[in-house]
Amino acid sequence: METLNNLFLIIAAAIRSLFADPHSVWANLTMDVINFIIVVVIIVLAALILILLERKIAGWTSQRTGPNRLGPRGWFQTIADALKLMGKEDITPAGADKFIFKVAPMIVFSLPMMTLAVIPYGNGMAPINLDLGIFYFLAISAISTVAFLMAGWGSNNKYSLLGGMRAVAQMISYEIPLLFSLLGVVMITQSFNLGTIVEAQKTIPFIILQPLAFVIYIIAGLAEVNRAPFDLVEADQEVVAGPFTEYTGLRWGLFFLGEYGNMTAVSALAATVFLGGWQGPMFLPGWVWFWLKVGIIIFFMMWVRWTFPRIRVDHLMHLAWKVLLPLSILNIFLTGFGIYIYRFVMGG
């Protein structure tokens, strides 16, 4: 079990030992490249699995079958769809701002790569162990707003523009409660480092200490990754496909990958900060626990998407500024009081 638990660390050590000096610049560089590839593989695999899972869950929720033609129980459907996307003609609209139009999907896709790089997937298994982990994560994920606006503006399409403007309004509003909801945990652990935060949850996950923060995080997280009921950015009944309207083929596929990558990243952060990350009873390796927890949160997000209708623009703003923001500030106060009482009782 110990071997299985540290499987990836052992592999990493084995690769390093191939070099004369296991901590030379070249060894570090090789490891960085391998880590990078692993993160990309995680995103692509996650997207492949999640798209199929989403369609299956959609089917189950609405009493349909979902894809079931290709491969056993339709498991190869996404691969076929991805191949089809590659064969599509790549169209850039004549009136588009070509540079912005082409750069936007790349930015959207690169963001989850950057955010997923700081997540500890197991004990000591963070590709990059940053001391400012949470801070970095939130700063990077906020950039996606710019990418959506670039796509919306660059397409030179009215629907895209409406969608892009919605993205800005929505994501900036939800950035704040999202950030504040994580502050309570940071106050308790006195650290921005995700590894330290997971270590601190050895006995008790923070969802028990910070239930309100968890709820706020999940709601704001749904809005942050544009999932229903907050999918106003790509609301097809109103703005056709929002910023993605003019995209075709692989460029559109990159948006899709980025979207599912973002969803994985937000769920991974929730699992790390609130559900104890890779901590869990020892009958399963830590990294399995981690992905189980991520899976549960993703399942919840999909369940919500196929159950709730879409919220209205002004209700969305109302919820962010008048409900979630005060609640998250209240949570910070309560956490502060709690810490003082705890210290007083413990005699610290």
Place this chain on the structure above:
Amino acid sequence: MAVENTQELLLNMGPQHPSMHGVFRMVVNLEGETVTKIDPKLGYLHRGLEKLAESRTYSQFIPYTDRLDYLASPHNNWAYVQTVEKLMGVEIPERAEYLRVIFGELARIASHQVMIASTALDIAGWTAWSYAFRDRERILDMYEMTAGSRLTVNIMRIGGISAEPPAEFWPALKAFLDDTPEMLEEYYGIFLGNEITQGRLKNIGILSKELAENLSITGPVLRASGVNYDVRKAAPYSIYDRFDFNVPVRTGCDSYDRTLIRMDEIVESIKIIKQAVRDIPEGPIMAKVPKVIKPPVGEVYHRVENPKGELGFYIVSDGTTKPSRVRIRPGTFINIQMLPIVALGWKIQDVVAIFATLDAVLGEVDK
């Protein structure tokens, strides 16, 4: 910042737009997300049905009426054949009348289910959409058993009804009627009872009683604005005077009540069908009508309560086998007038929802 440099966004929605039902098109002026002007454009599905009727015999035109409001095709057949029967003075057998009522009310339920489904879909309630379509499937199966087709049923004939329902029809109908309360509860649970839905529909798109009457709005849209008017009660046709049923009226005047009133009407339709199944006599299903239909010279107007509004046919006969002039009064074509007036000042999301609650079918609007 110079305010005078701003300009309204002119947005063209449709005819190919995800939330436009059929090929409706509207040109919308937007101030931010708020709608300041709506210009509906019709006619993308115009097939000239009224003109086509002039070169078809009376019987040949029945399948064309299927293509009016294709979500409730038995009603269109019914309105047309009754008009011709009125012109010819044909009495049709009792059993045919009862079967017509059963199929008409089934069509009303199916049509309202589609309305609930599409309204849910227009505010992104995907699951409610598939629930309603799942249940509508059972009605289509019953059509198929009897008439052979599922959407454009073409079930009525001048003088009666085309086919006797097969033996398996009656158990299927009974099972469907028994399951209805549960199915309505499901729609309510996943869609209309949801807080987000209520936020999206309640107090949105107020169609006042006065405005509704002045625009000659009919059907559930009118009744959701607090006017108790239903052709089945106001000018009973067929055998509707024999059944005990209520006309649901709601006074909310908003999108939510326009949706909810469809649920009420499904309950009433179930009541009517149950009574019809109980009372239906044995007997022939076709009256004795001549092979070649030649109504006497004259003109006639007849109207029925279509699920979406009042549907009327005006036929002028010159004594030959083909009508001299047919004029169709479609419910939704007239109901759609309210859209540019009522939807002003709302967000574009609300306009989509208001349009959905109108339950327009473009086959009927464009004829």
